[in-house]
Every structure is written in C-alpha cells, then in structure tokens.
Amino acid sequence: MREHKETLYIHGKDMCVTSHRSLSLPIFQTSTFAFPTAEEGERRFAGEEQGYIYSRLGNPTVQALEEKTAAAEGGERALAFASGMAAASAIITALTKAGDHILCSNGLYGCTYGLLSLLQKKYNITHHFSNMRNEAEILNQIKPNTSCIFIETPINPTMRVIDLKMVSEAARRHGIPVVVDNTFSSPYLQQPLTLGCDIVLHSATKYLNGHGDMIGGIVVGNKNFIEELAYTVRKDMGGIMNPFDAWLLNRGLKTLHVRMDRHCSNAEQLVRCLKQHENVSEVFYPTDPAHPDYKVACNQMKKGGGVISFRIRGSKSDAMKMMNQLNLVKIAVSLGDAETLIQHPAAMTHSAIPPGDREAMGVDDRMVRLSVGLESWKDIWNDLEQSLDRL
Ligand SMILES: *Cc1c(COP(=O)(O)O)cnc(C)c1O
DSSP states (O other): OOOSHHHHHHHTTTOOOOSTTOSSOOOOOOSBOOOSSHHHHHHHHTTSSOOOOBTTTOOHHHHHHHHHHHHHHTOSEEEEESSHHHHHHHHHHHHOOTTOEEEEESOOOHHHHHHHHHHHHHHOOEEEEEOOOSHHHHHHHOOTTEEEEEEESSOTTTOOOOOHHHHHHHHHTTTOOEEEEOTTTHHHHOOGGGGTOSEEEEETTTTTTOSSSOOOEEEEEOHHHHHHIIIIIIHHHOOBOOHHHHHHHHHHHTTHHHHHHHHHHHHHHHHHHHHHOTTEEEEEOTTSTTSTTHHHHHHHOSSOOSEEEEEESSOHHHHHHHHHTOSSSEEOSOOOSSSOEEEOTTTTTTTTSOHHHHHHTTOOTTEEEEEOOSSOHHHHHHHHHHHHHTO
16 A cells, blocks of 8 residues: 555655544654653663653654655664764764774765764774776775775766665675765665665755755664664764654655656756756766766666756856856755755865865866756746856
8 A cells, every 4th residue: 555655755654643643743842751650761761661761862753754764765764863964973973983994985965075084083084085986996995994885876066876786786795884875866766775785864954855944864774773873873972853853854755756756857957958058068967868877877766866067168257157147046055945056066065175185076166056946947947048148
C-alpha cells in the first residue's frame, strides 16, 4: 500500500498515530517527560525500558520525522539535527579520531571545507580532495589511517558527478565507510544507500523542507551507527532538531516529489535558454548531454535537479552586475526553495576557501549559481534574459 515513494513522503512507513488520530503530526513542544515512578526513570536511563526522557535525547515529533526520512532514503534509521552542519560534524566526530585521514570529493560545501580545516588544525585530521574518477585513483589515495570517504554529488557548485557505486565498491575492499551529502538531489532523485554507500546526510534546510523557513539536518544509516550517533555524539554535543522544525520539515516532505519534478523541469528549460545566450560562456547541469559526467548522472539520478551553475562572459563585475539587474530572482545563498535564488560562489558560499583551492575545484569569479524555484520558468527566463542582454 505504501511501496511507492510518493506515498511514503506523505504517510511515512508506519508513522505512529499519536494523539486522538490527528491527521497532522502533533508537535510535542516539551523539554522533558515525567516518569511514572522513580524506578521507571532509572530503567529508562539504563536503556532497559523504552520511553522518552528529555528532548535532547529524543522527542516524539522529531522521531516520527526521523522514521519517515529513514524510509525515504531506504535506510534503517535516521537522526534529525539542528542544521546540515550539525549533521556533518556529528558524522565526522563519530567516524574519526585525532590523526585520521578523510578522503573527500574535489568540491565540498564551503562550511564542510571549513569544518575539515578546523579538524586539521585542532586534531591533525588530514584530508585529500580527490576527483574520484575511477577505482584505481581511489585505491591509490586511501591511506592506512583513512577513516572515511566523504562525497558530495552533484558537487556544489561545479555540478560534477561522482559514481557512487564505483566509490562504494572501492571503499568496501578496505572496509571504509562512504558518507554522501545528498542535499542537492534529495532522496527523490538519488538514493546513495541503495548504491552501496553507508551514510547519507542532508541539509534539510534545502529541498527536503523546500520552503526556506527552517534550518535542519538529517543523517541516515544502519541501526548500529545511528544508535551510536544518537547516544554519544548527538546526546553530548547537543545538536538535535527542535519539535517545531521537525513538524515543518514533515510538512515540507509531503510535497517533495511534486516540487522536485517542477524544479527539474524548470531547470531543463532554463539550461536550454542559457546555453543559447551570447553572454553565457558555459552552463553546468548534470543531465545536459554536454556535461562531462552526463552518463554517470543519468545512471544514478532520476533527473538533473534544480541547481544550475553558469559562467558569464566577461569579468567578476559583469557577474555581479548580472545579479544586481535581476528583479524576480533574489540574490541569496541557500537553495531548494519555491523562490528562484542566485548567488556568486567565489564571493559568497565558497569565499572562505583559499583562491588556489577554489580554482582547483573549478570555481572562478565568473561563475554564478542559480537555484531554480517553482515559479513559471518563462518568468524566470524573462528576468535572467533582460539582465544578460544588458551586459
Ligand atoms: C546548505 C548545505 C549544507 C549545510 O547545511 P545547513 O543546514 O546550512 O547547516 C551542507 N551541504 C550542502 C550541500 C548544502 O547545500
């Protein structure tokens, strides 16, 4: 009855019918839970009896959301965090110790890059940026102290795509867990766990919620890993999602498939138009036949997603001018919202990355990133076109 993902996003798997058969998920806006007896409190702390204790450890609204997102990714269990970065830092804290090494995709979200730099400085956890083009390259770069592989695909903002099945097969030979930041695709377009990867994370702030009104993160993985994460890192570092944001996210998820289909079809139209404009020198979109990773993208993604990067013919000031001349399209970081957003990665999301590393990732001053919204694509194009025409 619930085997199709569209149905799952709405109903969850066996979403607990909590109070009075309320159709909408109730919000348990509480910090703590009263124990019927002192002995029962003792047993809950000892893990001998199920039951809520305190909302930093678990909360019914948050848990209902976690069960739904686990099912959506095809994973055993999920945990909700206060932000995508709380999720990423919790995973890395759980998987690494001082002196370890992380192999990562050549291109990462700016703050994930910042986190890796911090860990290197404080705990000598080193990292290497890999193109991950084939198994030999990966096997070559795995060191005795490599404790995880951390991948973004499509990579923000270059939209390069990494073959997740290939990477997970290479990693399995060394027993190294593969972590995938699946924010750009959402489980509707790509499910890394079904391709052999071990852990998925999301900035739920983006497509999962889809309405630009909360910040959140999700981690999905097997039962053992998630329990360890819940009862060590998340409990003691404290980055849990709050019940109201879990409620918003649960509501956003109900329309994930409907929204993603429109994000993608709008993006396909805009890619076609952008490629024909004389003031655009290059367009980066995974399922564009001219994209270098077109084949891998078509194999592992249902559609190309809602993010397009492109290069303006000219200089940084032309790119800035193009953004400043827009009306409908808003200049803002973040992505996955109903509103179309544009940003300049080198000056904004990726500005903390030293220019040398940034250029090695393929991010230069003429690149802008567009998060295609749910408006009529014709209105979005009219706005982009009037600005590009005036460069
Ligand atoms: C936004 C984003 C993050 C960070 O998520 P927050 O919810 O802002 O903490 C991580 N990875 C990717 C790919 C993102 O786009």
